[in-house]
Amino acid sequence: MQDNQGENMGMASMMREVQELAEKFKVEEDEAYISPYAHLEKAQVLQEARIFHDPMAVRENPRKCCTVIAQLLHLQNTGQYMTSTEATDVFFGVTKLFMSDDASLRRMVYLFIKDVAETCNPDDVIIVTSCLTKDMTCDVDLYRANALRVLVRIVDAAMLGAIERYVKQAIVDSSGQVASSALVSAVHLFNQSSECAAVVKRWISETQEACSSPNEMVQFHAVQLLYQIKSHDRLGVSKLVQQFSTRNTLRSPLALVLLVRYTAKLLNDEAAEGRTIATSEISKQGYRFLEASLRHKSELVVYEAARAVCNLSGLEPQDLSPAISTLQLFLSSPKPATRYAAMRTLAQVANAHPRVVSKCNEDLEALIGDSNRSIATLAITTLLKTGSENSIDRLLKQISAFLTEIADEFKITVVRSLQKLCLTYPAKHRVLVGFLSNFLREEGGFEFKKSIVASIVSLMRTVPETTESSLLHLCEFIEDCEFTQLSTQILHLLGELGPSTSAPARYIRFIYNRVILENSAVRAAAVSALSKFAAQCPSLRASIMTLLKRSLMDEDDETRDRAAIAVAILEDAMEKNPYVPPPDDAEAEDIPPDTPVAGDTAAYVLLESMPMSFEKLERSMKAYMDTPISMDSPDPITFE
Numbered sequence: 001m002q003d004n005q006g007e008n009m010g011m012a013s014m015m016r017e018v019q020e021l022a023e024k025f026k027v028e029e030d031e032a033y034i035s036p037y038a039h040l041e042k043a044q045v046l047q048e049a050r051i052f053h054d055p056m057a058v059r060e061n062p063r064k065c066c067t068v069i070a071q072l073l074h075l076q077n078t079g080q081y082m083t084s085t086e087a088t089d090v091f092f093g094v095t096k097l098f099m100s101d102d103a104s105l106r107r108m109v110y111l112f113i114k115d116v117a118e119t120c121n122p123d124d125v126i127i128v129t130s131c132l133t134k135d136m137t138c139d140v141d142l143y144r145a146n147a148l149r150v151l152v153r154i155v156d157a158a159m160l161g162a163i164e165r166y167v168k169q170a171i172v173d174s175s176g177q178v179a180s181s182a183l184v185s186a187v188h189l190f191n192q193s194s195e196c197a198a199v200v201k202r203w204i205s206e207t208q209e210a211c212s213s214p215n216e217m218v219q220f221h222a223v224q225l226l227y228q229i230k231s232h233d234r235l236g237v238s239k240l241v242q243q244f245s246t247r248n249t250l251r252s253p254l255a256l257v258l259l260v261r262y263t264a265k266l267l268n269d270e271a272a273e274g275r276t277i278a279t280s281e282i283s284k285q286g287y288r289f290l291e292a293s294l295r296h297k298s299e300l301v302v303y304e305a306a307r308a309v310c311n312l313s314g315l316e317p318q319d320l321s322p323a324i325s326t327l328q329l330f331l332s333s334p335k336p337a338t339r340y341a342a343m344r345t346l347a348q349v350a351n352a353h354p355r356v357v358s359k360c361n362e363d364l365e366a367l368i369g370d371s372n373r374s375i376a377t378l379a380i381t382t383l384l385k386t387g388s389e390n391s392i393d394r395l396l397k398q399i400s401a402f403l404t405e406i407a408d409e410f411k412i413t414v415v416r417s418l419q420k421l422c423l424t425y426p427a428k429h430r431v432l433v434g435f436l437s438n439f440l441r442e443e444g445g446f447e448f449k450k451s452i453v454a455s456i457v458s459l460m461r462t463v464p465e466t467t468e469s470s471l472l473h474l475c476e477f478i479e480d481c482e483f484t485q486l487s488t489q490i491l492h493l494l495g496e497l498g499p500s501t502s503a504p505a506r507y508i509r510f511i512y513n514r515v516i517l518e519n520s521a522v523r524a525a526a527v528s529a530l531s532k533f534a535a536q537c538p539s540l541r542a543s544i545m546t547l548l549k550r551s552l553m554d555e556d557d558e559t560r561d562r563a564a565i566a567v568a569i570l571e572d573a574m575e576k577n578p579y580v581p582p583p584d585d586a587e588a589e590d591i592p593p594d595t596p597v598a599g600d601t602a603a604y605v606l607l608e609s610m611p612m613s614f615e616k617l618e619r620s621m622k623a624y625m626d627t628p629i630s631m632d633s634p635d636p637i638t639f640e
Contacts, residue, residue, distance in 0.1 A: 037074045045071045046086060052093030062102035069094070069108040073115055091116065098131045103142060106135075110146040117153045129154065136166050144170065145181035152185040157195030164199060171206040171222075176215030183210060183221035190228050201229050211244075216252035223255045227262055234269075238282055241266055245289035253298035260293055260301065264308035271314040287312075287319075294326050299333075302326060303341055310349045317356045320349065324356055331363040336372045343367065343378040350385040358386040368398050376402065377410040381417040389425045396435050403439060408448040411439075415448075419455040422463065429466045433459060437473035446483050453477075453486055457493060468501050475510035487518065488525040495529035499536035508533065508540070512547050520556035527551055527559055531566035535606035538579040539594045545570055566606065573602035 048068050051057045058065055072090065076082070082090065097109050113128060132154075135147035148170055151163060170182035186203060189196040207229065210222035223244070230236035241263050250256050263286045270276075270283045277283045293305035309315070309323035330342035346364075350357040364386075367379035380399055387395055403411055415436065422432040436452050456474065460467045474490045481487045491511065498507045511533075514526040527548065534544040548570070551563035577600055582591045596603035610617070 037071060040071055040075060040080075042075055042080050042082070045075060046082075046090065049090050049093055052090075052096055055096075055099065058097060058100050058105075062100055062105040065097060065100070066105050066108045069112050073112060076115060087116065092127075095128050095131065098128075098135075103140075106143060107146060110150050113150050114153050117150075126154065126159075129159070133163060133166070136163070136170070141175045141177050144173075144175075145177045148178070148181045148185050152188050152192075157193060157199065160189065160196055160199050164202075168203055168206050171203060172209050176213070176218050179210055179213060179215065179218045180221050183207070183218065183225050186225050187221070187228060190225070200225075204229055211255075212249060214251075216254065219250055219252035220254040220258065223250070223252075223258050227258070237262065237266060241286060241289075242282075245285070253296075253300045256293065256296065256298070256301045257304045260290065260304045260308050263289055264312065268311075268313055271312070276314055277319075291322055294322055299330075299338060303330065303338070303345075306330075307341075307345050310345055317353050320353060320356050324349070324360065328360045328363055331360065331367060336375065339367070339370070340372065340375050340378070343375050343382070347378045347382045347385075350382045354386045357382065361386055365398070368402055373406050373410055377406065377413055380414055384414075384417040384421045387421075389428060392421070392425065392428050392431065396431065400435070400438075404442070408445045411444065411448050412451045415439075415451045415455055419458060422459055422466075426463045426465070429459065429463050430469060433466050433470050433473065437470075437477065440473070440477040441480070446486075449481075449483060449486060453489065460497070467497060471498060471501065471507065475507060478510065478514065484519060484521050487514065487522045491522070491525040491529045495532035498529075499533050504533060504537050505540060508544065508547075515547070515551060515559075520559060523551070523554065523556060524559045524562055527562045527566065531562070531570070531606050534566070534570050535573075535600075535602040536596065537594050538577070538596055539581065541570055541574055541579060541602075545574070569602050569605050573600055576601065 045068065049072065051061075051065060051068060094109055094112050097105060100106065113132075129151070132147045132151050135143040136151065138144060148167065155163065167182050167186065170178050171186070173179045173182070186200050186207075190200045191197075204226070207222050207226050210218055211226060213219055213222065227237065227240060230240055241259065244250055244259050245263065250259060267277075267283050267286045267290075270280050270286075275283055277287050287309075290305050290309050293301055294309075296302050296305070303326075306323040306326045310320060310327075312319075324346070327342040327346055330338050331346075333339050333342070343364075346357050346360060361383060364379045364383050368376055368383075370376045370379065380395075380402065383395055399414060403414060418432055418436060422429050433456060436456055440449060440452050453474070456466075456470050460470050471494060474493070478487050478490050481490075491514065494507055494511060498504050501507075508530070511526050511529050514522050515530075518526070530544050530548060534541045534548075545567065548563050548567050551559055552567065554560045554563065573596075577597050612620075
């Protein structure tokens with residue numbers, strides 16, 4: 001009864017303080033909020049901290065002490081650190097506040113000690129151990145719980161033995177607040193060092209007893225600590241999972257979530273060693289537990305079990321059906337978080353088992369109009385994975401209306417899904433590439449347009465049938481493209497793929513428009529693209545030569561130099577190998593292919609890549625010039 005009264009008093013005090021803070025920081029709608037700590041100066045706060053040394057002021061005005069501690073913590077957390085002398089002086093002043101019985105002040109003291117424990121001198125911090133130990137054995141649960149949490153921050157393995165008895169008693173305490181604090185402290189100690197972990201392992205019987213606590217949070221922390229203690233013992237983990245999965249002793253949803261995760265890890269470890277559900281009794285029992293968890297009354301446990309089943313390795317598609325059915329029910333939940341969680345898991349499953357998820361397509365289509373755009377985006381990308389070839393046209397109509405309403409980051413995700421869909425159904429490449437190109441002409445940022453261009457280029461490499469239509473779409477895009485990087489990338493692509501298409505002359509107009517209308521970087525790229533067309537298509541050399549000569553007077557050095565080199569090389573090639581057009585009445589099969597002859601200088605210089613990088617060439621040339629004997633040698637320079 002006394003414990004409950006103490007806990008109620010602590011909660012009432014906390015609620016009063018929260019309400020007072022809310023009133024203190026309440027501002028009108030038209031007022032700008034200004035932080036009360038906006039203009040703090042360290043010297044002034046340290047001056048005010050001298051109040052800690054005045055017992056009368058501490059007793060009569062604990063609120064002032066709370067405010068000073070809050071200011072000290074603010075300085076500490078915003079990078080205005082105290083010197084060693086200042087920290088020691090303030091720390092000793094804070095330790096004197098233990099004489100106050102004010103609950104709010106005591107909690108601020110605990111918070112301050114926890115925050116500065118790692119920055120203060122360890123010898124100074126040890127001084128408060130006796131005060132904390134005294135609080136740990138008092139009658140107020142709030143003090144006991146917080147003292148435990150602070151103690152684990154300042155004790156080491158040597159000192160842990162002195163307080164071990166108190167921690168073990170706290171783990172099985174009737175107060176949930178104290179027991180949870182002790183268990184969380186034990187988890188921190190276990191991770192602190194191997195020596196502390198060895199001490200914590202001796203508390204296993206108390207931890208197992210805490211797993212039967214009626215308090216849900218105590219159960220959660222106890223299961224977590226118990227697993228941590230047994231984590232390096234494969235057999236121990238197996239027994240832990242079997243014990244709790246068969247006895248139904250856990251009532252805490254959070255504890256059951258942990259148990260589901262531990263079970264899933266155990267099953268995946270078994271599968272990694274070749275023991276499947278059909279051959280291993282442990283795996284069979286674990287899978288039955290996961291299936292049973294799908295029918296739990298807590299949504300948290302049900303979702304975690306469904307996610308665990310979907311992520312198990314080595315399962316057949318039919319084994320996923322119970323989990324998929326559960327996630328399908330979650331898609332119609334009124335809670336956005338539940339819908340998003342189910343949608344995200346289904347999207348992951350659709351990558352490996354699209355047919356299993358396809359039975360949810362009707363529910364997924366209903367989510368395309370969801371107010372939460374993350375859910376809607378996942379629904380669309382999942383439908384693109386699970387939909388059939390016949391449903392593509394209908395999906396694209398829904399997506400076109402949706403894409404205009406969402407941010408670019410979501411659009412990029414949809415574009416990548418469309419690219420994968422085109423690889424799945426190559427026969428639909430015209431529809432999908434046309435759909436992507438339409439959005440190239442819509443409003444959008446650089447990353448969105450870049451993702452569309454990258455998808456179209458990737459499709460041209462993978463599905464050659466898309467090359468000519470895709471190049472025309474990209475040509476139309478650069479007519480009104482505001483991004484230099486994308487324009488130069490597309491011009492380079494045109495120079496690489498355009499000459500080998502059935503009608504290369506159709507691209508010349510688009511490329512030359514860039515020479516007339518664009519900035520210097522794009523003009524230089526356009527000149528290079530025209531040069532490649534001329535080098536690979538002798539029939540076009542005369543007309544392209546006329547266009548290139550217009551760039552010889554360009555104001556940009558790079559553009560002018562590229563044009564000059566191309567003109568010189570092409571003139572030499574045209575003189576050595578003049579193009580002879582076929583007769584007008586020649587049959588199609590009698591017309592020779594429009595390709596350069598063997599040994600064509602222009603094709604070699606403009607189309608063939610160099611046998612080394614420019615960096616290596618530069619290093620070699622410098623080394624050659626730095627060697628007087630090489631410079632005087634009559635031998636020609638070669639790439640050998």
